[in-house]
Amino acid sequence: MSAGTSIYPTPPPVVAERNLSAPQWGMISFLISEVAFFTTLIVAYVAFMGQDTVGPTPSEALSLPLVIGTTICLLSSSVVVHAAQRALERGNQGLFCLLWFGTIVLGIAFLAGTAYEWRELIFDKGLTISRNLFGTTFYTLVGFHALHVTGGVTAMLVVLLLALRRKVTHENQTGPELVAWYWHFVDGVWIVVFCVVYLTAVGGGG
Amino acid sequence: MSLAQPSHTQGHAAPHTAAGENWAGWLHGWTTTVDHKRIGIMYVLMSLVFLVIGGCEAMLMRWQLAMPNNDVLGPEAFNQLFTMHGTTMVFFVGMPILIGAGNYLVPLMIGARDMAFPRMNAFGFWITLFGGLVVYFSFATGGAPAIGWFAYAPLTEHTFARSAATDFWAVGLIISGIGTITAAVNFIATILGMRARGMTLGRLPFFVWTMLWTAVQMLIAIPPLTAALVMILLDRQLNAHFFDVSNGGSAYLWQHLFWFFGHPEVYILILPVFGIISEVIPVFSRKVLFGYEFMAAATMAIVFISLGVWAHHMFCVGMNRTLDLYFAAASLLVSIPTGIKFFNWLATMYGGRIRFASPMLFAYGFLSMFLIGGLTGIMLAAAPFDFQLSDSYFVVGHFHWVLIGGTLFGTIAGIYYWYPKVAGRMMSERLAKWHFWLLYIGFMLTFGPMHISGMLGMPRRIYTYGPETGWTLWNQLATLGAVVQAPSYLIFIYNLVVSLKKGKPAGDNPWDAWTLEWSTTSPPSSYNFEETPTVHSRRPLWDLQHPDDPDWLYE
Numbered sequence: 001m002s003a004g005t006s007i008y009p010t011p012p013p014v015v016a017e018r019n020l021s022a023p024q025w026g027m028i029s030f031l032i033s034e035v036a037f038f039t040t041l042i043v044a045y046v047a048f049m050g051q052d053t054v055g056p057t058p059s060e061a062l063s064l065p066l067v068i069g070t071t072i073c074l075l076s077s078s079v080v081v082h083a084a085q086r087a088l089e090r091g092n093q094g095l096f097c098l099l100w101f102g103t104i105v106l107g108i109a110f111l112a113g114t115a116y117e118w119r120e121l122i123f124d125k126g127l128t129i130s131r132n133l134f135g136t137t138f139y140t141l142v143g144f145h146a147l148h149v150t151g152g153v154t155a156m157l158v159v160l161l162l163a164l165r166r167k168v169t170h171e172n173q174t175g176p177e178l179v180a181w182y183w184h185f186v187d188g189v190w191i192v193v194f195c196v197v198y199l200t201a202v203g204g205g206g
Numbered sequence: 207m208s209l210a211q212p213s214h215t216q217g218h219a220a221p222h223t224a225a226g227e228n229w230a231g232w233l234h235g236w237t238t239t240v241d242h243k244r245i246g247i248m249y250v251l252m253s254l255v256f257l258v259i260g261g262c263e264a265m266l267m268r269w270q271l272a273m274p275n276n277d278v279l280g281p282e283a284f285n286q287l288f289t290m291h292g293t294t295m296v297f298f299v300g301m302p303i304l305i306g307a308g309n310y311l312v313p314l315m316i317g318a319r320d321m322a323f324p325r326m327n328a329f330g331f332w333i334t335l336f337g338g339l340v341v342y343f344s345f346a347t348g349g350a351p352a353i354g355w356f357a358y359a360p361l362t363e364h365t366f367a368r369s370a371a372t373d374f375w376a377v378g379l380i381i382s383g384i385g386t387i388t389a390a391v392n393f394i395a396t397i398l399g400m401r402a403r404g405m406t407l408g409r410l411p412f413f414v415w416t417m418l419w420t421a422v423q424m425l426i427a428i429p430p431l432t433a434a435l436v437m438i439l440l441d442r443q444l445n446a447h448f449f450d451v452s453n454g455g456s457a458y459l460w461q462h463l464f465w466f467f468g469h470p471e472v473y474i475l476i477l478p479v480f481g482i483i484s485e486v487i488p489v490f491s492r493k494v495l496f497g498y499e500f501m502a503a504a505t506m507a508i509v510f511i512s513l514g515v516w517a518h519h520m521f522c523v524g525m526n527r528t529l530d531l532y533f534a535a536a537s538l539l540v541s542i543p544t545g546i547k548f549f550n551w552l553a554t555m556y557g558g559r560i561r562f563a564s565p566m567l568f569a570y571g572f573l574s575m576f577l578i579g580g581l582t583g584i585m586l587a588a589a590p591f592d593f594q595l596s597d598s599y600f601v602v603g604h605f606h607w608v609l610i611g612g613t614l615f616g617t618i619a620g621i622y623y624w625y626p627k628v629a630g631r632m633m634s635e636r637l638a639k640w641h642f643w644l645l646y647i648g649f650m651l652t653f654g655p656m657h658i659s660g661m662l663g664m665p666r667r668i669y670t671y672g673p674e675t676g677w678t679l680w681n682q683l684a685t686l687g688a689v690v691q692a693p694s695y696l697i698f699i700y701n702l703v704v705s706l707k708k709g710k711p712a713g714d715n716p717w718d719a720w721t722l723e724w725s726t727t728s729p730p731s732s733y734n735f736e737e738t739p740t741v742h743s744r745r746p747l748w749d750l751q752h753p754d755d756p757d758w759l760y761e
Contacts, residue, residue, distance in 0.1 A: 008753040008754055009754075011756065011758055012758070014403050014740055014741075017406065022323075022400050025322075026322060026391050026394070026395035030387075032426065033387050033390070033426075036425065036430055039430075040429065040434065040463060041433055043463075044459065052454055129446050130447070132454070133447050133453065135446075136446040140436070140437070140446070
């Protein structure tokens with residue numbers, strides 16, 4: 001099997017494929033499974049819209065101004081995290097840490113807003129998960145989203161600590177990149193939740 | 207990148223905690239391993255243990271049904287047994303054995319040194335096993351859940367299932383579902399991100415291609431089940447109302463959510479087997495796989511079509527006519543890509559020099575039996591026929607025909623095929639023949655009569671029947687079949703164990719096969735390949751053996 005002799009045909013040279021890295025493919029796959037998960041919760045929410053036997057209904061319980069505030073926090077955090085990534089690409093470690101920290105603050109602000117909203121719903125409006133179908137589907141959907149925001153904030157804190165110790169730098173951007181993808185996904189889910197849950201409530205649905 | 211690439215420096219001096227050391231060291235080596243081959247072996251062994259447990263449950267049920275008005279078990283125990291039998295076979299035998307096979311083979315077949323995320327891989331295995339243990343822990347609550355494997359609401363509501371068994375069942379399946387998702391993520395990242403140089407998607411070994419699409423299907427099908435199981439738990443623990451009809455909830459929603467998972471699930475259980483068969487048939491026919499591109503496209507078509515057919519499990523619920531028509535038509539569509547696969551396998555064999563070794567024998571078993579299971583599937587996909595036979599023993603006969611005749615026969619073909627690579631030794635061909643014929647005959651004897659008792663009106667899941675029903679003979683034949691089948695599994699396990707020490711040495715490539723896993727030693731070293739290979743065609747070993755006439759000239 002000695003190679004190199006001219007009697008055998010020589011294979012064409014192997015061209016390197018343009019490809020994503022394995023961690024990138026992994027994160028994409030994970031996000032696909034997350035889409036399937038949230039789609040199921042949203043389907044359940046929509047299927048039970050207006051089926052309640054007792055109140056409060058969404059339009060009686062939900063208030064838009066607070067949610068618009070938290071939504072602005074979450075959506076702007078996607079822009080900030082993007083800016084943080086650009087900073088890291090340029091090698092500006094300090095600016096990266098600052099912007100990354102800003103994203104975390106915005107995420108926590110969103111969670112605080114959700115906590116305030118839930119407190120109001122539970123104690124003032126009497127809406128619990130066992131109150132009616134709206135409570136059942138609302139807390140499940142919004143709760144799982146908030147759980148994902150919490151997971152994202154935790155992951156970002158880990159990245160921040162690594163960045164402060166210079167384990168995450170200009171040369172090693174995989175971590176922040178994947179966490180940012182996840183964060184954009186969580187924001188995307190929120191846009192859908194905002195439309196399906198809050199805008200329909202204002203529109204008089206349910 | 208550094209996350210994905212295993213260290214190349216471990217090389218030849220990789221520490222081996224194998225034979226020779228003490229028992230604790232051996233145990234430590236296996237429990238802490240992140241080697242995809244060891245994890246794959248553990249998946250398969252775990253599945254075989256659960257196969258025996260699930261098989262014993264089935265034997266008990268056959269014992270109960272052997273005589274009319276029998277009372278060895280009683281209704282309560284019978285309900286628990288069929289729930290646990292179904293749950294075990296689907297979640298803790300079928301899926302993990304195929305994930306295990308994929309774990310062992312995918313990196314070897316694409317010329318990689320490990321899976322993309324070795325530690326997550328180990329996590330996936332242990333959490334799957336843990337999920338199985340949690341499901342079985344339900345027995346400790348005073349009895350397993352008695353809800354059937356598809357757990358129709360409102361049976362799972364607190365009103366009807368008062369013990370914590372149903373909670374353990376749901377939690378166990380959520381946990382093992384997380385394991386399945388990590389495996390799927392790992393397969394996709396590995397297959398797309400870690401292929402050897404020159405291993406383009408068009409040159410993937412066919413088993414790898416089917417594992418890729420199985421993983422995609424897992425990503426889409428498992429999370430809805432997880433969400434639905436969470437809903438069960440919220441209903442039971444926090445008095446939510448998802449499936450609570452008295453407060454506006456819907457039992458119908460559960461059926462949609464469950465079958466949106468449940469139907470793709472059966473393709474998760476069969477697609478990797480299509481891959482195994484597509485590896486075995488060419489090697490034992492001495493020909494290339496006929497119509498590789500069409501086979502690849504058919505795999506994708508099955509994945510996409512099967513995501514839109516779930517409600518054919520619900521024809522008797524009383525959906526409207528439009529939905530019935532749509533789901534019947536969509537279900538029948540699946541037979542087209544499956545038919546493409548069948549004819550391509552036959553065309554691969556046609557004119558080949560067929561060797562009748564054990565893997566090929568079981569591949570024949572697969573082809574003949576899966577065909578019949580597919581045909582009864584077409585019958586059941588026709589809504590008017592299903593109205594008559596839904597939830598009868600005809601359905602039980604049908605799905606066992608595809609799951610045993612299809613998944614099990616194909617998986618066993620794969621085990622006989624790759625065992626020499628894993629163990630370094632050949633399995634006994636003589637025992638394999640005994641295994642095959644006992645299983646083949648016992649299997650047909652068990653599940654054939656079920657089609658008839660089903661058409662005579664026997665509903666599934668009844669714990670007994672009267673002699674006046676005329677079902678006695680068919681049930682006794684089925685029980686006899688189970689008795690014939692049982693020793694085949696013992697022979698198989700005996701063969702697996704004894705060949706480990708006594709089998710004749712296999713060498714690198716005992717079947718004269720063409721994919722990369724056969725280019726390394728048997729068993730492969732922990733780093734798989736001394737040098738990661740470069741690939742020019744779908745059959746790299748053929749190219750190596752025939753430099754004068756390599757495949758890449760024609761592909």
